[in-house]
Amino acid sequence: MWYSGLKIKTFRTGGVHPHEYKGLTEECSIINFPVPQKVIIPLSQHIGKTAKALVKKGDMVSEYQLIGQKDGKISANVHSSIPGKVVDVVMACILNYQVLSVVIQLEGEFKTGNLKKDEWEPLKKEEILKRIESAGIVGMGGAGFPTDFKLSPPPDKKIDTLLVNGVECEPYLTSDYRLMMEKTDEIVEGIKIVKKVLGVRTVFLGIELNKKKAIKKFKDRLTSESNIHVVPLKVKYPQGGEKQLIKAILKRQVPSGGLPFDVGVIVSNIATVYAVREAVLFQKPLTERVVTVAGTIVEKCGNYKIRVGTTVSEVIKEVGIHGPIGKVIMGGPMMGINVSTVEAPVMKGTSGILFFSEKEARSIDYSFYKPCIHCSKCLEACPVNLNPSMLSILGEMEKWEDMKGYHLQDCIECGCCSFVCPSRRPIVGWVKAGKALSA
């Protein structure tokens, strides 16, 4: 095999192998999603403070116009993704919590057809960071950490490595894979930009072995680059988690409660790197992203470049669904959030929209969980080596405070424990509740 000379790495503790379902969309090239009639743009699509609204009801906005101003250090700008009229600025239910959102009705024309391309090499580090900041880029893997903040670690932390996360370990999702296949050169350029900002020497690009074409493509492309290495990884969920990826590639252990920069590493997602390049070269704000739309009941499964704020109802209209929808999941099936309304919008961190049929949805019914039989399958599956069994039992008994003694805060909510649990216990639910209620 062509990659046989390489050492296939992975993280050691825990992990599961869910069925991949990537075949549904793996070969679907990225298609531009039609312009939606209406967008709902939440002003908080990131970790940290909600952006300050700059528009009010009745205002006219143009495409790429700043509508939410970054508020404080950990926060991000929000831009309009279509030109139009602000219909409302209202609290809306986004991913099951209430967020101040701007609703824009499509009106007027797209003025910004062609953006001017800059050269990035002459730009200074500060200038690059500023462009990233004003473009409102956040981590697009799901957590939504503001990228400009991530790329400027405290001076006492010495960063020596950049990890680019092309793992995409969640089943169904192929958006990063398609991006890697179709925008190889752009991503390499993006990596170089991030590398310059951080001033690191080595870059590792981690890709799982179920994306062999992408590994080969990058391998060929990067033969001339001596400092950017492609690292093939064994297929195992949750390898895309920051801490697991660092462990797999560098064998370094992020301390409990710490961040990757505590061990001299910055991890960045493929889609984020791509967005960084766009932001730096074209000064283009982050208003669209590639989203995998998949599911057995979806007629036109595929990878779509969708504008932020496009609602699920528009997506349903476009891709066509046959049969009743049982569940709509924003993100992957392991960690994605299940939405109750078709009015939920695509956000900067939405990597996939999955539609489950009624039958698929009903196969997971956590209201009929059984008692824990202490089979210790969850202990084996946990990538953090926690005791999910105890956490679930304490959660069941509503002893939220006691959960802290079992390292509740270290749980990454990857769902491996619930996935393997023969009693089908909603362990992640109790952990989430514990985190919220024990504070």
Next chain:
Amino acid sequence: MTLLIIISAASIGGLGLFFGIILGIAAKFFKTDMDSRIKDIEEILPGINCGACGFPGCSGYAKALVKQDVDISLCIPGASQVQARIAAIMGKETKDKESLIAKVRCVGDKDTVARTGYYLGVKSCSLAQITVGGDKACAYGCLGYGDCAAVCPFDAIHMGKDKLPHVDEKKCTGCGLCVKACPRNIIEMVNKRDYFFIKCVSKDFGPAVSKVCKKGCIGCGICARVNNNEGIRMENNLPVVDHKEFKGDVTGAQKCPTRVIEFLKEKWEEKKHEKD
């Protein structure tokens, strides 16, 4: 025989004396000052360990009272009598704390507010709220899984057939555990003698409310306007009642288009009677 009696008495007496001396010396040697007040207070406290005071059980509160100088009015089930007795021990003055009861501020029963989906998870409001953001069309309304009823140590809250909690005012001691348990902050502690309540907490306005709930407060503000903001004023699309300023003009309440304002006539008359 007499000798035996004397010997027995002497030995027991001698032993007693000997051990008494040892203990006396030991008591001097290992002297610790144990505050007898802790024990006294523990006896006064109701001993149901409800935790409303924020300390681990009644003994925890007793200890904290003596050692950390905390507020003496924290024991809600014990109410003013306990407070007075603690005050007597601690040499503090009693603060007059009016007795409270829990009030559920939602009218969105199962026929009024639709569910947005079939929630497949642990039947608990807080888990439903935290994991799927609740499964009711109204983002403010009662989820109806009964966390408040489950947490009540006095059996004072019951889930009705309408899937709303109902408070038994006779049993409620105002401990406030239900307030903490409710993930949507629908339950409020109110003065036992209050007579005017807004039974909705939706901060939405107008059509946003009526779309999901026919009975909820639409934030029209008629009540406040009719009363000239005396006793009722609007805040975040919700009327706020101030019982001190309220002059007894109930027309505002009667004008409410959704009849979400509850007015307890007996209690009002009782209070008016008292004032006169």
Next chain:
Amino acid sequence: MEHYLIIIVSAAFINNFVLSRFLGLCPFIGVSKRLDSALGMGMAVIFVLTFASVITYMIHRFLLLPYHLEFLKTISFILVIATLVQFVEMVIHKTAPTLYESLGIYLPLITTNCAVLGAALLNINENYNLLESALNGFGAGVGFTVALILMASIREKLELARVPRSFKGAPITFIIAGILSLIFLCFKGIIAE
């Protein structure tokens, strides 16, 4: 030497004070809710038992026997034990206040812990000498502690179990004790050889 070992093992496991002699059940049920307080209680009992065995032996040997006052043994023994317990209480209160708080009302309970008086009386019944009495007392204390710790760890786990409401607390504790006692029963044959 082996003789003395057998006394300890016998008192601790084979004729476990709690599980086969039924001595010291009140604190066994009362203090076995939490493991750390069980440990503290166990240590206190070991200490009291050993010393009480020695002192009661001496009183019996040098005071009651010479003057034919055997009928005073119950009274005098209980006096000794009461004193000793009060003494230990003072020491723990001074040196380890947190332990004292968690043991709470159970420290004075050692006085009325029949394990202590029982060990003293058994020593007399078995005609043990001074060393044997001390070892028997020590072994009994160890046995009590072992049973207490096992029970406490099981009960802590049982806190999180859905035991039927009527059986929570003492009833289920007795049933656990029954099963533990079944297990200890099988040690019976070991010394017989």
Next chain:
Amino acid sequence: MYRLSVSPHIHSKASVSRIMWTFIVALMPAMAASIWFFGPRALYLEIISVATAVITELLTGLLLKKRITLSDGSAVITGLLVAFNMPVSVPYYVPIVGSFFGIAIVKQLFGGLGYNIFNPALAARVFVMFAWLPEMTTWNAPLTTSGFSKLAGFNFSIDTITTATPLAIAKMKGMAGLLTEFGSKMGMYKDLFLGKCPGCIGETSALALLLGAGLLLLTKIIRWPIPLSYLATVVLICLLSGNDPIFHLLSGGLILGAFFMATDYVTSPMTPKGMILFGVGCGLVTMVLRLKGGLPEGVSFSILFMNALAPLIDRYFKNPVLGVKT
């Protein structure tokens, strides 16, 4: 109306009933061996025991107003294991009382499946053992090939010869006694391995038990640490004390205990380290009881004893959480 639930939204195929029914399948070879060697009465005992267990589970479930969980098969397992742990000649009320005790008191009173502290089948066995010691220690020699023809007839009566178990012989007469009983050493190993020796009906045939254990290990329903450390400890102690390790491995209920009862999820520790300690403890107590105890057999007691210690082990042997300094 969509369905709403917390993540993950997909699930592996694992389920409690799948585990339990696989476990029952794994017990089938041993059941077949029990009927082969001890005749239809063994089957009757098993049926009675399982029926009592299932009925007790149902009734107690109704009384305690629990969700009835018969379909998960755990009661069937308990019933089967109770029967497996009895000599073929016991009166029928023994498995009935045993199964009732195991399910009603040791399992349901502690909260039912997942909450019991002690293995119900083992506790039941020990209970009836002390209740009816003579009946529980009367052993019958297995049927010869010719005697097996009686399988067809329902009027099977206990007229086979009463003997002692290999362990009892070893205890009383030593190795020499065993050799006179079985002829040669290899013959003894062969008989013990196949199960042609007196003993509890389900424990004699190491071959059948190992077949089942292989299935459980392959399907990852049980894990290596407990059985391996258990057997290894037994072998080690045998070697140190100058006993025949193969004899001790094959005789008594060791294989049954190590693979099917010590590995019980609910009553054994959860972490690998804890499991190893648990197995070592089982092996230690087993050998102390076999070599020094008053009763010839020690597997049930040792596992039950370690069950009592499991909460302590779980408390002190936790997995090191990644990133947390200890």
Next chain:
Amino acid sequence: MKIQELSKGLFKENPILVLMLGLCPTLAVSTKAIYGIGMGAAVIFVLTCSNVIISLIKDFIPDKIRIPSYIVVIATFVTIVDYVMKAYTPELHKSLGIFIPLIVVNCIILGRAEAFAAKKNVLDSFFDGIGMGLGFTLALTLIAVIREILGAGTITLKLLGYGWIVEIPHLNPMIVMILPPGAFITIGLILGFSNILKKR
């Protein structure tokens, strides 16, 4: 009024089933019905006498040394019972063994002294003692009968050659019931069921 003091010990405040006091002798001597009765009689005597004496002397005893004084009083009566039984029913005395002197530390007696006799008058204390003692005897005998039937297949009500032994036919006794495990399990189940009855 007095009836109430007498009857409460039987059921509502039964020392074993409700207050859970004095469990050690309950478990240890409940192997034969007659042992239960014998132990019960001894406890009734000690409890009643010490209750009366303590309620008589309660006003003269300084608070600090009240517990030691109570113990001395109780120990005296226990010694009397011990010697009386040794003289008249040596067989029973031998079977009950050290549990006779251990009545001293039986929580019922000290508990009643502290909780009742030290506060109430002589007559009330007397009836309380008898009531509580009877309740103790009743529960103890109940447990003993259950254990003896299941564990030995008999009911022994024979003392000093008088009385009779009932044998239950067609019962293969479970020896374990008269061994310690049987005692623990029986009392556990009885306490559980009495809790169920209490709730009703």
